[in-house]
Amino acid sequence: AQSVTQLGSHVSVSEGALVLLRCNYSSSVPPYLFWYVQYPNQGLQLLLKYTTGATLVKGINGFEAEFKKSETSFHLTKPSAHMSDAAEYFCAVKGVQGAQKLVFGQGTRLTINP
Amino acid sequence: NAGVMQNPRHLVRRRGQEARLRCSPMKGHSHVYWYRQLPEEGLKFMVYLQKENIIDESGMPKERFSAEFPKEGPSILRIQQVVRGDSAAYFCASSRDVYEQYFGPGTRLTVT
Numbered sequence: 738a739q740s741v742t743q744l745g746s747h748v749s750v751s752e753g754a755l756v757l758l759r760c761n762y763s764s765s766v767p768p769y770l771f772w773y774v775q776y777p778n779q780g781l782q783l784l785l786k787y788t789t790g791a792t793l794v795k796g797i798n799g800f801e802a803e804f805k806k807s808e809t810s811f812h813l814t815k816p817s818a819h820m821s822d823a824a825e826y827f828c829a830v831k832g833v834q835g836a837q838k839l840v841f842g843q844g845t846r847l848t849i850n851p
Numbered sequence: 852n853a854g855v856m857q858n859p860r861h862l863v864r865r866r867g868q869e870a871r872l873r874c875s876p877m878k879g880h881s882h883v884y885w886y887r888q889l890p891e892e893g894l895k896f897m898v899y900l901q902k903e904n905i906i907d908e909s910g911m912p913k914e915r916f917s918a919e920f921p922k923e924g925p926s927i928l929r930i931q932q933v934v935r936g937d938s939a940a941y942f943c944a945s946s947r948d949v950y951e952q953y954f955g956p957g958t959r960l961t962v963t
Contacts, residue, residue: 769950771951773954778959779956779957780855780942780954780955780956780957781894781942781944781954782954783951783952783953786950786951788950827893827894837882837884837899837906837907837946838884838896838899838907838909838910839884839886839894839896839944839952840896841886841893841894841895842893843892843893844892844893
């Protein structure tokens with residue numbers, strides 16, 4: 738079974754500041770990990786994913802995330818926030834084998850202050 | 852290359868009516884997933900289908916909800932005798948392999 742915890746349902750940062758969105762997972766099997774972004778009244782867009790190999794993965798819009806097995810974490814970062822980054826962000830996990838479904842965290846709403 | 856398409860985008864139903872939500876996967880994708888997003892919550896898995904087969908329906912409510920993915924045509928999520936608690940955004944996703952799922956824009960169901 739898998740589960741995801743996103744620490745902080747709301748995060749607010751200033752434009753140009755570091756963005757850090759936290760995600761911890763639980764999985765009984767090796768995980769695949771994902772970050773999705775959702776803009777108001779839209780579907781989810783894949784930001785980045787970890788499957789195998791390099792633990793630091795880079796995604797679109799300048800985001801990156803690092804898979805840390807020892808900490809069961811997959812935190813999302815961006816060095817400099819932009820106003821257009823304001824959105825809801827979801828971390829998700831699925832098992833390498835078995836069930837295909839994604840298990841999502843509760844989401845983190847990111848607000849960017851000018 | 853068109854993305855995942857869902858229609859209608861918005862659907863209003865009175866209590867007791869039926870709701871039919873349609874999803875056309877991306878070209879070449881044979882895996883379809885349905886998720887539900889309640890207000891202020893994350894997405895919850897409902898059902899996973901391949902052509903003509905339900906693979907995993909562990910997230911589907913036991914009553915009133917059904918899904919299909921016929922050999923020809925879109926996948927359909929059907930909700931019979933809707934109640935106010937069914938009001939939510941329903942998202943369809945498709946994939947070609949075990950990695951990425953691509954999401955549609957969703958259908959926002961309002962039950963009055």
